[in-house]
Amino acid sequence: DVKVTQSSRYLVKRTGEKVFLECVQDMDHENMFWYRQDPGLGLRLIYFSYDVKMKEKGDIPEGYSVSREKKERFSLILESASTNQTSMYLCASRSALPAETQYFGPGTRLLVL
């Protein structure tokens, strides 16, 4: 079974803090993704990475950055957290082969005060 793990289930931070969200997958997948999930908006892609040290902006990259130094790990960074970044953050991974399924982690619910 594919396993995608995220470092925290719940996180509370203060405005202006730097926040790191970590994601690890154990299936040697090339592609990894960060989404945020908000009620009524579904999942929106923040960033994705198709290989180590490679990244592309998704639909809502503003206020976020990412790091992929190792194939299994994909980090999402909030340089200076703001209250409008309070959300559920989901990580996903997928093989680069065509027609492959994306597998999701359990999510990190972030509250920025």
Next chain:
Amino acid sequence: AQSVSQHNHHVILSEAASLELGCNYSYGGTVNLFWYVQYPGQHLQLLLKYFSGDPLVKGIKGFEAEFIKSKFSFNLRKPSVQWSDTAEYFCAVNVPSGSARQLTFGSGTQLTVLP
């Protein structure tokens, strides 16, 4: 920009009722289509997917979906729902973007099944 529309935001059914959740997308090229489900407190997980071939796709737990290319639709169906089907359902479309095909999700449909 590509988009995915789920017309029903919240559906409430009684057990044994039939279910159909609508999904339309706005991309004219070749697409891969997915339905994901998120049970309360659990991971998002794949329910079914369509890549090619038979447009009627069967998934887990008795769900099925039909791809109708002319209508740009991929509606999810189940003939008889159970209380355990209470969850949020997301339709997603796989479209090309740079070096990776990314998923575009609909806004989700919350299904509540009353016992």
